[in-house]
Amino acid sequence: MPDPVARLGLGLAAIARPAYITSGRAGELGDDRDVDALRERTCALLDAAYAAGVRYVDVARSYGRAEEFLAGWLAANPGAGDVEIGSKWGYRYVGGWRMDAATHEVKDHSLDAFTEQYAQSHELLGDRLGTYHVHSATLDTGVLDDDRVHRALAHLRDRGVRVGISTSGPAQAEAIRRALDVRVGGEALFTSFQSTWNPLEPSAGPALAEAAGTGARVILKEVFANGRLAPGGDDGSPGARAAARLAERSGVPLDRIAVAAALANPWARWVLLGPVGTEQLASNLAGAATGLTPAVRDGLAELAEPAEQYWATRSARPWS
Template sequence: MPHPVSRLGLGLAAIARPAYITSGRASGLGADRDVATLRARTRELLDTGHAAGIRYLDVARSYGRAEEFLAGWLADRPEVDDVEIGSKWGYRYVGGWRMDVEKHEVKDHSLDAFTEQYAQSRELLGDRLGIYHVHSATLDTGVLDDVRVHRALSHLRDAGVRVGVSTSGPAQAEAVRRALEVRVDGEPLFTSFQSTWNPLEPSAGPALAEAADSGARVILKEVFANGRLAPGGDDGTPGARAAADLADRVGAPLDRVAVAAALANPWAWRVLLGPVGKGQLESNAAAAGWTLPSGVEGELARLAEEPEQYWATRSARPWA
């Protein structure tokens, strides 16, 4: 198995736009969130992550200026030729770099949206783009049954770009299994799966293990439950409180416990971190050299919430 640090990925969802649903942003970012400031913080995170051994970088069209920030960093670091980049299409960022808007992103899984957004991603990332995911593919949007979109995506697959889906919502497992069934010209179309998994929401685990067994890559996201499983992120729910108590008993920061729990899944190709500062990244990455004490994995498994409850709680989180 690869060195644990190499199994980590760095995601820019929380740092490349001024507002997001992760808790603790006020203390982590402060009030200064103009474009220049977040660009500089993103570059610091990318430098720190690369120096630590992280080689997978995750962005999306809807993550504010994430692709732009990453492209600028790559242009200024010509020696960095050993990273793999994944991006996503299917959401548009419409927040206008403001905190007080009603909508920050809009979902669109149409063929026109793919055509437009892939051109934008390709313009910024060029042939550095290695994986292109459908962003939050769900059964109800129809994207997993849209043969025109599948045909368009197959052109990327045939040109050497890995095609995949990210998933969200209480029916993640069903979406993963449906995506595994999609074939174009007799070959699997979707061979990368980026799904939410953490001790509070592990329900996609069996389907993701099946995906890995089929030869697909599995990337775990939201392993901190959008801050609920990070130091200071206790939102008063029983699961988050019990996780914090457990971390205190084992004498480790809660973020370390969360990352180690994700890494304990042998079918996980990468575990994504989404910090907003160098200190957070260093704390998260320290889990790569740490193993959950005996019995802790079982205790964490008992913290799982019903998927509908977990996703209702997530949906109610404010953008801040």
């Protein structure tokens, strides 16, 4: 059987900018969050992930300096030519490297935004950029119905870049199915789907399975529910408390259970990890070798929250 670590990817959202919404960052990240410190931490994570067998890295224009940090690491590691790179456009990072910024990122799914941001991504990553997602494509922004944007994305597709969407919000399934219907030049435009899936919010699962059935690639993000499904991440919600009790009864750290649960979806090509330090990464990676007992599987199946409730809770999370 293939090594399950090969199905894990490394996401840089939580490490390439000083503030993010994942709880528990401060414990390992600390207060030293200047550009040089986070660049060094990012490179250490990339070194450790690559040594462990991880071969997919996820970045985005809005993830602070994630593309820049990754580009520097790739230049310093010419032997890492087998790493696949995915990035995203549609949000701008406007936090100014401040923890107390009133706004950290701004959404823009216009053609002008795509043109500007793809040029920036390509300047840093060049032909290493293999997948380009619309960042958090939702029905309300109109990007899934914008023919001009679709034609521009089709130019990338026709040059060999895989085009896709990432999704968020309670209507993820609707966005996935709408994107699956988009054709340009008689061919499917969107063939990569990066969506939130975890035991608290599994609602996109059936649509993602449908996408995989068409030959599209599926990437799971936020498998730790932004820290709620990690040791010490109990936020007082019934779902998080039940998950913590389940981990305690099983004797397995909760982050490893979350990874194993995500990997149990046969239609998922990659499961993204988002650590801020190598200790977190090591624990996350151990989830690939974690078996789920029938009792744990049954317990996980009872954790799902209504999608609207889950996303309302996520929206209220502080940047820290």
